[in-house]
Amino acid sequence: MLRLTRYFRTAALTLLLPTLLLPGLALSASAEFGTAVEQQTRAGWHQGIGRGYQALASDSETLLQQARAYCQQPSTEARNALESNWKQAFGAWQKVRFVDFGPVETNNRAWQFQFWPDPKNLIARKADLLLKDGTAVSAETVGQAGVAVQGFPMLEYLLFDTRFNTGDHALPTKTSCQLLIQVAAHVVDNSQQLVADWSEFKPRYLATGNYTHATIRAAMTALEVAEERRLATPMGLRGNGKRSVYAADAWRSGSSLASIGASVDGLQKYFLPGLEKLLNEQGESDLAQRINKQFGEVQEHFPAMDLALKPLLEDDNAYRSLQGLYVDVSQLATLVNGEAAARLGVIRGFNASDGD
Amino acid sequence: MSVSRRQFLAAFGGAMGATGLSLAGCSLLPAKADSLKSREYVGASKLNDGSYAVQSLNSDGTARWQTLVEARCHGGCFRPHTAQVLIFEWRPGWWFHVFDSRSGERLAHIKANDGEHFYGHGVFSTDGRYLYTTASRYQRGNGIIAVYDAEARYARVDTLDLKGIGPHELQLHPVGQTLVIALGGIKTHPDYDRIKMNRESMAPALMLVDRTSGEIRARFRPSHHQLSCRQLDVTPQGHIYAGYQYQGPNDQAPPLIARYRSGRFDEIGFTDDVQPQLANYIASVCAHPQNDLVAVTAPRGGLALIFEGATGRILRNEAITDGAGVEALAGGNFLVTTGQGKLIRMGTGAPAQELATLPLHWDNHLV
Numbered sequence: 001m002l003r004l005t006r007y008f009r010t011a012a013l014t015l016l017l018p019t020l021l022l023p024g025l026a027l028s029a030s031a032e033f034g035t036a037v038e039q040q041t042r043a044g045w046h047q048g049i050g051r052g053y054q055a056l057a058s059d060s061e062t063l064l065q066q067a068r069a070y071c072q073q074p075s076t077e078a079r080n081a082l083e084s085n086w087k088q089a090f091g092a093w094q095k096v097r098f099v100d101f102g103p104v105e106t107n108n109r110a111w112q113f114q115f116w117p118d119p120k121n122l123i124a125r126k127a128d129l130l131l132k133d134g135t136a137v138s139a140e141t142v143g144q145a146g147v148a149v150q151g152f153p154m155l156e157y158l159l160f161d162t163r164f165n166t167g168d169h170a171l172p173t174k175t176s177c178q179l180l181i182q183v184a185a186h187v188v189d190n191s192q193q194l195v196a197d198w199s200e201f202k203p204r205y206l207a208t209g210n211y212t213h214a215t216i217r218a219a220m221t222a223l224e225v226a227e228e229r230r231l232a233t234p235m236g237l238r239g240n241g242k243r244s245v246y247a248a249d250a251w252r253s254g255s256s257l258a259s260i261g262a263s264v265d266g267l268q269k270y271f272l273p274g275l276e277k278l279l280n281e282q283g284e285s286d287l288a289q290r291i292n293k294q295f296g297e298v299q300e301h302f303p304a305m306d307l308a309l310k311p312l313l314e315d316d317n318a319y320r321s322l323q324g325l326y327v328d329v330s331q332l333a334t335l336v337n338g339e340a341a342a343r344l345g346v347i348r349g350f351n352a353s354d355g356d
Numbered sequence: 357m358s359v360s361r362r363q364f365l366a367a368f369g370g371a372m373g374a375t376g377l378s379l380a381g382c383s384l385l386p387a388k389a390d391s392l393k394s395r396e397y398v399g400a401s402k403l404n405d406g407s408y409a410v411q412s413l414n415s416d417g418t419a420r421w422q423t424l425v426e427a428r429c430h431g432g433c434f435r436p437h438t439a440q441v442l443i444f445e446w447r448p449g450w451w452f453h454v455f456d457s458r459s460g461e462r463l464a465h466i467k468a469n470d471g472e473h474f475y476g477h478g479v480f481s482t483d484g485r486y487l488y489t490t491a492s493r494y495q496r497g498n499g500i501i502a503v504y505d506a507e508a509r510y511a512r513v514d515t516l517d518l519k520g521i522g523p524h525e526l527q528l529h530p531v532g533q534t535l536v537i538a539l540g541g542i543k544t545h546p547d548y549d550r551i552k553m554n555r556e557s558m559a560p561a562l563m564l565v566d567r568t569s570g571e572i573r574a575r576f577r578p579s580h581h582q583l584s585c586r587q588l589d590v591t592p593q594g595h596i597y598a599g600y601q602y603q604g605p606n607d608q609a610p611p612l613i614a615r616y617r618s619g620r621f622d623e624i625g626f627t628d629d630v631q632p633q634l635a636n637y638i639a640s641v642c643a644h645p646q647n648d649l650v651a652v653t654a655p656r657g658g659l660a661l662i663f664e665g666a667t668g669r670i671l672r673n674e675a676i677t678d679g680a681g682v683e684a685l686a687g688g689n690f691l692v693t694t695g696q697g698k699l700i701r702m703g704t705g706a707p708a709q710e711l712a713t714l715p716l717h718w719d720n721h722l723v
Contacts, residue, residue, distance in 0.1 A: 351719065
């Protein structure tokens with residue numbers, strides 16, 4: 001076993017070598033690259049995630065252009081196209097949302113793309129605050145307004161919130177359009193920067209063995225979040241036991257399920273090939289096949305992608321289709337977070353994830 | 357004990373000289389060393405059904421009482437000269453609980469003041485009257501020590517401003533007047549989940565603060581501004597060991613242990629084969645009161661280490677999955693809890709021994 005060998009080597013060395021005392025600033029780089037297969041795996045992951053980031057940047061750019069076009073010349077067609085562009089770009093973000101390390105950590109970029117959960121409804125409160133006195137909304141306003149303003153949920157609020165869309169500030173009023181365009185531009189800036197930084201990050205990602213497990217842990221967290229917070233909680237399977245669409249993400253646009261579908265799709269496209277490679281290397285090709293098959297099951301049993309979550313929660317018959325989906329996602333999470341993680345020696349425990 | 361009281365006072369005098377500190381001396385002897393035998397241990401936990409509980413244990417790992425609580429809890433402290441144990445909610449914590457340490461009966465349930473939340477740790481004055489707990493005035497993010505009077509039903513009696521952000525674990529220096537505080541430096545706000553809002557401008561520190569006047573007597577800075585100082589312990593001799601959590605990139609492996617000993621603040625970095633294995637995250641620190649050993653858990657790296665305080669030399673390196681709390685056992689060993697419910701005895705003389713597994717997930721600290 002790789003882990004065991006490493007441990008014994010570690011134990012032996014620590015007994016032999018004196019420790020270093022580092023009174024000043026000294027960051028030592030990890031000397032460990034991981035096995036050749038791990039390095040190839042990371043190379044594949046880097047390429048896949050990079051493609052995902054590029055799609056996010058390009059879909060965000062389309063969204064921004066359409067926001068400008070709509071605000072310049074509002075029409076039903078332009079509005080429909082804009083809403084569809086939002087869903088497309090938000091879906092692109094969902095596909096890479098599992099990556100929780102590297103440049104997406106800089107300046108809380110992940111939180112900037114999607115501030116969630118939002119139990120205090122800060123999105124609506126912030127929007128109302130920014131729009132109430134008609135002051136012009138600049139790039140600087142958005143830059144300083146905090147993560148609740150800077151990403152997809154704010155755009156979703158402007159485009160889809162029922163109360164907002166029947167109020168005085170509904171699009172395409174001037175300041176709401178300014179906010180829409182500036183937030184979309186902020187998303188474009190962030191996504192372009194992310195593409196550039198991810199590319200620059202490549203040598204470090206490839207040279208650092210720790211990133212193999214970090215990448216697997218990221219996918220594990222994403223599966224757990226999908227199972228627990230994006231499905232079980234709104235389905236009323238956790239907490240107070242009440243079904244509530246407001247506990248889901250993207251409920252305003254009715255995209256809660258579509259966005260989970262996109263997240264699973266992203267994991268399948270960008271993460272799964274590398275995971276299979278690692279499992280095959282460990283002689284676990286049977287498990288690799290079962291995981292591959294389970295990804296297929298989830299995608300196959302997904303309720304129609306354009307279905308909103310709300311009506312499914314309100315109708316007991318429809319709710320059954322959600323239960324089926326929940327079971328599929330849950331089984332996928334068990335296979336990856338339980339079996340695969342154990343075989344690959346990946347640790348992500350109660351305290352290891354966010355214990356402090 | 358390897359250090360006599362006279363040596364200790366001499367050493368501490370040196371410390372005061374070297375740092376200009378004037379820790380008012382009194383004749384208190386540390387009680388911790390003598391109180392290990394037959395003591396009970398208490399920890400916060402999550403049960404398999406998703407609910408939260410506080411669990412009490414004997415030193416052999418057998419269970420004593422378990423009391424359900426409303427929300428996830430974190431660290432705590434015994435109240436000296438009483439049979440009370442306090443446990444604080446996990447940050448952002450809105451409550452702390454006072455339990456009868458013999459039965460687990462909840463004696464009091466104290467809510468944070470409006471506009472404040474707890475960070476999950478507290479410590480008492482040696483007479484058991486005043487409780488000092490780390491907290492935040494979260495609108496502005498000011499780190500404070502909130503002071504409660506246990507003899508007045510835990511009335512809030514004082515606030516010490518730390519002029520910093522994110523205090524976490526704290527202990528009382530054995531002389532009894534100075535609080536030793538790990539200041540994490542990370543700004544969060546309860547409306548914004550657990551988002552770290554100031555990674556670029558963090559100013560973490562190991563702080564010494566007078567518990568009566570609130571005077572900040574020392575503020576030691578880690579060697580990098582993203583080394584968040586979070587956990588610590590103090591020996592009866594006044595040696596301080598703190599554990600960091602590094603907020604920078606995964607491919608860096610800076611030192612994660614700070615030491616204040618004999619008037620000198622420094623950091624202990626381990627060799628290149630060990631340091632990266634800690635995965636930039638220390639969950640708990642325990643300095644044994646009966647020897648010169650320090651144990652730390654590193655759940656992200658799946659390790660627990662015992663090192664010698666004076667030299668920083670590692671004497672035991674154990675692969676322990678999701679290690680959480682660690683406390684001293686009578687005789688020189690340590691008791692380690694894990695996120696998988698395990699209770700493990702760890703020492704330098706023999707491989708770690710699993711004592712028991714309870715059907716729960718231990719939180720980061722053992723009290």
